[in-house]
Amino acid sequence: MDVLVPFDVRDPKSRLDSVLDADERAAFARATCRDVLDALAAAGFEPTVLATAAVDWPPSVVVDDRPLTTAVNAALTERGPPLAVVMADLPLATPAALSRLTKPDADVVLAPGLGGGTNALVVRTADFAVDFHDASIRDHRAAARSAGASVASVDSFRLACDVDEPADLAEVLLHADGRAADWLADAGFELSVTAGRATVTRAPETG
Amino acid sequence: MDVLVPFDVRDPKSRLDSVLDADERAAFARATCRDVLDALAAAGFEPTVLATAAVDWPPSVVVDDRPLTTAVNAALTERGPPLAVVMADLPLATPAALSRLTKPDADVVLAPGLGGGTNALVVRTADFAVDFHDASIRDHRAAARSAGASVASVDSFRLACDVDEPADLAEVLLHADGRAADWLADAGFELSVTAGRATVTRAPETG
Numbered sequence: 465m466d467v468l469v470p471f472d473v474r475d476p477k478s479r480l481d482s483v484l485d486a487d488e489r490a491a492f493a494r495a496t497c498r499d500v501l502d503a504l505a506a507a508g509f510e511p512t513v514l515a516t517a518a519v520d521w522p523p524s525v526v527v528d529d530r531p532l533t534t535a536v537n538a539a540l541t542e543r544g545p546p547l548a549v550v551m552a553d554l555p556l557a558t559p560a561a562l563s564r565l566t567k568p569d570a571d572v573v574l575a576p577g578l579g580g581g582t583n584a585l586v587v588r589t590a591d592f593a594v595d596f597h598d599a600s601i602r603d604h605r606a607a608a609r610s611a612g613a614s615v616a617s618v619d620s621f622r623l624a625c626d627v628d629e630p631a632d633l634a635e636v637l638l639h640a641d642g643r644a645a646d647w648l649a650d651a652g653f654e655l656s657v658t659a660g661r662a663t664v665t666r667a668p669e670t671g
Numbered sequence: 672m673d674v675l676v677p678f679d680v681r682d683p684k685s686r687l688d689s690v691l692d693a694d695e696r697a698a699f700a701r702a703t704c705r706d707v708l709d710a711l712a713a714a715g716f717e718p719t720v721l722a723t724a725a726v727d728w729p730p731s732v733v734v735d736d737r738p739l740t741t742a743v744n745a746a747l748t749e750r751g752p753p754l755a756v757v758m759a760d761l762p763l764a765t766p767a768a769l770s771r772l773t774k775p776d777a778d779v780v781l782a783p784g785l786g787g788g789t790n791a792l793v794v795r796t797a798d799f800a801v802d803f804h805d806a807s808i809r810d811h812r813a814a815a816r817s818a819g820a821s822v823a824s825v826d827s828f829r830l831a832c833d834v835d836e837p838a839d840l841a842e843v844l845l846h847a848d849g850r851a852a853d854w855l856a857d858a859g860f861e862l863s864v865t866a867g868r869a870t871v872t873r874a875p876e877t878g
Contacts, residue, residue: 479867558826560826561826576828576845576846578785578842578868579838579841579842579867579868579869579870580841580845580862580864580868580869581868598864598865598867598868598869599845599862599864599869601845602845619765619767619768619827619828619829620826620827620828621783621826621827621828621830621831622826623828624828624831628867628868629867629868631786634786634787635785635786638783638787638806638808638809639783655787655806657787657805657806658805660686660786660805660835660836661785661786661787661788661805661835661836662786662787662805662806663786
């Protein structure tokens with residue numbers, strides 16, 4: 465199945481700015497996106513990166529500088545269903561987790577993200593448009609139902625864990641082993657286990 | 672399969688103390704535990720609550736006031752495998768999500784929680800003991816492997832979402848519809864959708 469992977473080239477992962485500078489955020493976002501592309505390819509998807517500006521590294525890229533929702537809906541209209549959309553910031557995504565997206569026989573399949581987002585979806589009907597915003601999962605469910613489309617969910621921790629905030633980096637170190645995890649380790653991040661949930665610390669720069 | 676549901680009667684959900692007083696935390700924890708018990712029963716498990724002090728409401732309860740790890744390992748030894756352990760603070764747990772715990776044909780099946788915890792597990796070998804602590808998921812994996820036990824994971828967002836912190840309440844309002852979600856709504860909690868992840872607000876008390 466064709467899959468779009470929206471990728472923000474310009475100011476990715478801005479909510480990580482307390483722990484990563486702009487160049488680091490760009491490098492980490494790229495490592496994560498490449499992990500997602502590899503996992504998608506291993507799961508049999510044919511990924512196209514939908515980037516906000518030109519990039520030179522993915523195998524297939526379309527540049528569209530419009531807002532995320534507009535760009536994805538334009539691609540949905542142009543390519544037609546079936547089409548999957550998978551966010552680029554899912555460093556825990558595995559081929560097994562991504563394969564689950566195509567299993568439910570529903571017009572719209574949704575994988576929720578932490579905090580109400582929609583981290584991945586499969587669209588098999590022309591009567592559904594995406595609307596990415598905060599807490600979009602509720603509105604995607606409602607939109608599908610009001611279009612008369614059948615809806616299913618994929619219950620995946622790995623697809624729910626997008627990396628938006630510093631605390632999310634702990635999940636990468638705990639559960640991932642690809643480029644994003646390697647990048648964090650190389651940048652000096654380590655798990656910090658205190659009372660409550662694991663967080664991360666960063667080793668002071670040397671030299 | 673028999674399943675233990677450890678339940679802290681004395682000071683449950685202490686990290687919610689910024690938004691709920693002690694009586695409210697007790698009531699919310701009880702509502703959540705009852706949701707988990709219902710979902711387990713619907714999934715064909717036979718749950719026993721492993722409580723830190725007497726409670727009058729579950730169908731089957733064993734009181735053990737020792738620390739969580741000690742109490743669970745004592746019950747594992749006494750009852751023998753196979754045995755499941757499912758945390759009481761999983762308000763998003765559904766029968767479908769819980770049923771996935773018994774699917775993998777492995778000696779130890781682990782369902783990770785956010786932040787490195789272990790929210791549910793199935794033990795089919797006498798050579799494995801639990802050790803619940805922060806970031807226990809890594810140590811449970813390692814302990815199973817060093818015991819020569821096969822290990823599998825269940826990739827479930829619903830089982831990963833325990834409720835420890837105020838931000839977790841948003842997941843309940845977004846994805847659950849049982850007693851815990853009703854209790855929060857009755858207590859005045861509503862989703863608050865701003866930039867970033869959904870959070871909750873609580874209506875001011877009236878009267």
